[in-house]
Amino acid sequence: MQASLRLLDKRRFLPLFITQLLGAFNDNLFKNAMVLFVVYHVYNDEKSETWFSALATGLFILPFFLLSALSGQLADQRDKAKIIRWVKAAEIVIMAVGAVGLALIWSGIAVHVLAIPLLLAALFAMGIHSTFFGPIKYAILPQHLHDDEVLGGTGLVEAGTYIAILAGTILAGIIPIEAAAVxxxxxxxxxxxxxxxVPPAPSLLERQPIDFHIIRSSVALVKGTMHIRRLYLAIMAISFFWAVGSVLFIQFPPLVKNVLTADKPVASLFLAIFSIGIAIGSVAINRLLQGHVSAKYAPASVIGMGLCVVAFHVVCDLWTPAPGGQMLSLGDFLAHPLAVPLSLCLLGVATFGGMFVVPLYAFLTTTVEKCEAARTVAANNIVNSGAMVIGSLIAIGLSLAGLSVVNQLLLVAGLCLPCAWLAWSLHKACDGPACA
Known part of the structure; x- marks a missing residue:
């Protein structure tokens, strides 16, 4: 780990790390401030709250599905550092629109007619921003780092991302919405x-025409990647993981409000615990693998994640709600006898999840040529986002069908089984030195 931390004083890593960290922080501060305010102050029933949470998640993810092929082409054909500057400039405009939406909804002005549409439009635009930044943050690492630094760099990026998510999530739950707008x-x-x-990262390929037909280019990109068995197994395993993650994130706000009968800061705490766990898992797996890119711990990790989800379900089912329609404050929640077991279950879910997914991302960028890394990540993003949209639709469908959010957790646990099978298949298929 100390060797990985030394990357933080290198210009070839630190500016990218900070840029990614701030982007993840901003995404989550904005999204969670918006969702928590709407869930707690605009809607007042579990179905509407779950629907809005799923809609927000789906809108943020949709650009990954539609535009990842284009973003992958640009990242491979153009200087990655220049693209970073373009997308970060766009973020300023997008967040200005989001700030207006937050100000309107806080003021109670045209909440349903203007404020919520503006917020959802800004969230969709941030999804576009992240779609174009996503392939770069992984593909630039093999270009700027030495081969024995890539796993550590990937782990630091993941850990930093979830620490940023943690900070954004906590702030979203405790600061006034007008402060979030600023x-x-x-x-x-x-x-x-x-x-x-960020230092220059010019294309390693001869410049070729960009295919702006998003459907044709997406199909071609996925076909060109998924026919390789190792990449197919890694991408499918990651996709199942994020389908699980999307359902969990959709469930958290309505679950905290309606099942645990707890106030907004507790929902923020849940998301924060999840982020801490992912960061812990990201660092832990790097220590276990000692810099080698391997899927050997992935099957056990995702099984552990599933067992923790089941335990989380059991504790939620045993939870005694606050009496008389009251809401538990953060202090009251922490004083509840089941608060510690519940938090530990959630921490376990996230820690095992981090241990599962980080080596698979490193695998995607180290088992292909450096000039193809961005397109491989983009193909992965297309399939991942499709799985997450499906997860969002499943969450909406189950809620409309009357299945409680507590019982939906069992579906999440069940999805961990195909994840484990895919990870085991990847480990067996991967016999080269990169996957020892």
């Missing part, structure tokens, strides 16, 4: 400055 614009400005310090 913070997202300021963060976008700082992120733009950091992005300008």
């Amino acid at each position: 913070a997202i614009v300021v963060t976008a400005l700082v992120g733009f400055v950091a992005g300008r310090a």
Whole structure:
């Protein structure tokens, strides 16, 4: 781990790390401030709250499905550092629109007619921003780092991302929404400055025409990647993982409000615990693998994740709600006798999840040529986002069918089984030195 931390004083890593960290922080501060305010102050029934949470998640993910092929082509054909500067400049404009939406919804002005549509439009635009940044943050690492630094760099990026998610999530639950409106614009400005310090990362390919037909290019990209068995297994395993993750994130706000009868800061705490766990798992798996890219611990990790989800379901089912329609404050929640077991179950879910997914991302960028890394990540993003949209639709469908969010957790646990099978198949198929 100390060797990985040394990357933080290198210009070939630190500006990218800061830029990614601030982007993840901003995404989550904005999204969670919006969702928590709407769930707790606009809607007042579990179905509507779950529907809105799923809609917000789906809108953020949809650009990954539609535009990842285009973003992958650009990242492979153009200087990645220049693209970072373009997307960080766009973030400033997007967050200005989001800030207006937050100000309107806080003021109670045209909440359903203007404020919520503006917020959802800004969230969709941030999804586009992240779609174009996503392939770069992984594909640039093999170009700027030595071969024995890539896993550590990937782990630091993942850990930093979830620490940023943690900070954004916590702030979204405790600061006034008008303060969040200011913070997202300021963060976008700082992120733009950091992005300008990323060293050049010119294309390693001869310049070719960009195919702007998003359907044709998406199909071609996925076909060109998924026919390789190892990449197919890694991408499918990651996709199942994010389908599970999307359902969990959709469930958290309505589950905290309606099942645990707890206030908004507790929902923020749940998302924060999840982020801490992913960060812990990201660092832990790097220590276990000692810098080698391998899927050998992935099957056990995702099985552990599934068992923790089942335990989380059991504790939620045993939870005694607050009396008389009251809401538990953060202090009251922490004083509840089942609060510690519940938090530990959630931490376990996230820690095992981090241990599962980080080596698979490193696998995608180290088992292909460096000039193909961005397109491989983009193909992965297309399939991942499709799985997450499906997860969002399943969550909406189950809620409309009357299945409680507590019982939906069992579906999440069940999805861990195909994840484990795919990871085991990947480990068996991977017999080269990169997957020892």
